[in-house]
Amino acid sequence: MDPTDAEAACFEAGIKFGTLYHQFAGTPVSPESAPSLERAMEEAIENQPFCADCSVDVLADELDTTHDYTELTGEYMEVRMRIEYGDRVVHTEMAMEDGYPLMRVVDVSER
Amino acid sequence: MDPTDAEAACFEAGIKFGTLYHQFAGTPVSPESAPSLERAMEEAIENQPFCADCSVDVLADELDTTHDYTELTGEYMEVRMRIEYGDRVVHTEMAMEDGYPLMRVVDVSER
Amino acid sequence: MDPTDAEAACFEAGIKFGTLYHQFAGTPVSPESAPSLERAMEEAIENQPFCADCSVDVLADELDTTHDYTELTGEYMEVRMRIEYGDRVVHTEMAMEDGYPLMRVVDVSER
Amino acid sequence: MDPTDAEAACFEAGIKFGTLYHQFAGTPVSPESAPSLERAMEEAIENQPFCADCSVDVLADELDTTHDYTELTGEYMEVRMRIEYGDRVVHTEMAMEDGYPLMRVVDVSER
Structure with missing residues (x-):
């Protein structure tokens, strides 16, 4: 079946998280x-x-500064996004959980 | 509300597309x-x-080889994925549409 | 032979260009x-x-805005860097030349 | 002054290292x-x-497999390159040194 608005909204939310993470992970940051x-x-x-x-x-206080700067990884960032698609709104977030940068859908609602 | 299995499956599918695209776009390719x-x-x-x-x-025949190689962008790739989450399966694809690398959910079904 | 200071400076300059280009190429930009x-x-x-x-x-006036935003590529950026290593200073730049984002060493001098 | 062939070779070597590292760091790898x-x-x-x-x-034996896969970072790779420019050849390598992925010119010679 075709996706519902809520499913399409969640797909779009996932795209943004994958984009953000893999575009910017590795950036030199201090x-x-x-x-x-x-x-x-x-x-x-x-x-x-x-x-x-x-x-x-970006969790500036937690950055490893042994070599003055480090590379951006999931352990150094927290992200929240709001995605609106059709009549649905999706809230998502990324934060570390058990040593892994977990991306998740927090809430799916009507706009 | 918490996401359904179908919504979570679509979120996961989106993450993979964003990851694939933004991790590998820009790679020198011939x-x-x-x-x-x-x-x-x-x-x-x-x-x-x-x-x-x-x-x-990767659409090898369409790569610009004026300088022997080029950088990977959306116009040079077609992607299909199958995501399974709980009792749902999602089929997705990416291809060019109107000059834009469109990522979309093709089908959401029970496994 | 080991590199001279000038050669090491040029190596360091190259690293920065490769980093800048391949870290940020593909970023959604408007x-x-x-x-x-x-x-x-x-x-x-x-x-x-x-x-x-x-x-x-970033050459904002030249960005393709058909879809409101585009992805950053070499045709949309001009970059200059000054690298200092030991007693040498190297000036480098990147700009489009013949459809290709050419990175080059402009000058190698004593500091 | 314009760069010598050896300096241009080192610049080109640096570009390749920056490219390799920042294009592929963050890739999911097992x-x-x-x-x-x-x-x-x-x-x-x-x-x-x-x-x-x-x-x-890619140092497969050292990959963190707590979550089955991890992201590629400098600690998991060793790289060697040979760059030829004009009448010069440059050997370079990247390996971990003191917790930092050090890229360096090993040798500059005549071809």
């Missing part, structure tokens, strides 16, 4: 450059269709 | 290296949870 | 989000060792 | 998929100009 990276990530993803809001928190 | 890139993309994505099958076709 | 992406790219690369200055110009 | 990823990385980089040989070893 506590000083974390804010500009957060902003660029948010605005890049908000370009994509159906993405009503994207909020990225 | 007709000769297209097969090894296809294989690596398929096997990389099949590592991710709930991805039962991933099939990538 | 005229509105171009400034935040420029800033994030500059600050990310300046984290890397020996990079004294990195300047990125 | 012991099973490591060989296809190695091959794709080698062939992708060998497309680039002046790259006479690229050899990638």
Whole structure:
């Protein structure tokens, strides 16, 4: 069967998470450059269709600064997004869980 | 509300598409290296949870070879995936449509 | 033989260009989000060792906006960097030449 | 001054390392998929100009398999390249050193 609006909304939400993570993982990041990276990530993803809001928190205090900077990985970021598709709105988030950057759908509702 | 199995399956499908596209877009590719890139993309994505099958076709005949190689972009690839989550199976695909690499859910069914 | 300071400086310059290009190529970008992406790219690369200055110009006026946004590729950016290593300074730049994003060493001098 | 052939060779070598690392870091990888990823990385980089040989070893035995797969990072790969430019040949390598994926020029010689 064709997807429902809610299913299509969840598909779109997943695309945004995969994009954000795999576009930006590996970026050289330091506590000083974390804010500009957060902003660029948010605005890049908000370009994509159906993405009503994207909020990225790079955990500057937890960055490994042994070599002054490190590479962005899932353990250093928390992300929330709101996707709107047809008459549905989906809230999603990414955060570490058991050593793994878990992306999940938090809520599916009518707009 | 929490997502249904079908919605979670669609979310997972979206993650795989975003991952595949933004991990590998930009890779230097030529007709000769297209097969090894296809294989690596398929096997990389099949590592991710709930991805039962991933099939990538890099359109070797269409690659711009003015400079011997080019960078992988959406116009040079076609992708199909089967995602299984709980009792649901989702078929998805990516192909060019109107100059844009469109990712879409083709079918949502019971397994 | 071991590299001279000038050769090591050129090697470091090349690393930065490869990093910048392949980390950020594919990022969804629009005229509105171009400034935040420029800033994030500059600050990310300046984290890397020996990079004294990195300047990125995303050519907002030339972005394809048929679908509101496009993906960042070499045709949409101009980059300059100054690398300092030992007693040498290297100036490099990237710009389109004959349809190809050419990265080149502009000057190698004593500091 | 314009770069010498040796300096241009080192610049080209650096580009390849930055490309390889930042194109492929973050790729989902398991012991099973490591060989296809190695091959794709080698062939992708060998497309680039002046790259006479690229050899990638993904350290399959060291991959974190707690969640079956992990993301490719510098700690899981060793890379060697031979770059030829004009009458010069440059050997380079990347391996972990003190917790950091160090890329370095091993030798600069006449061809």
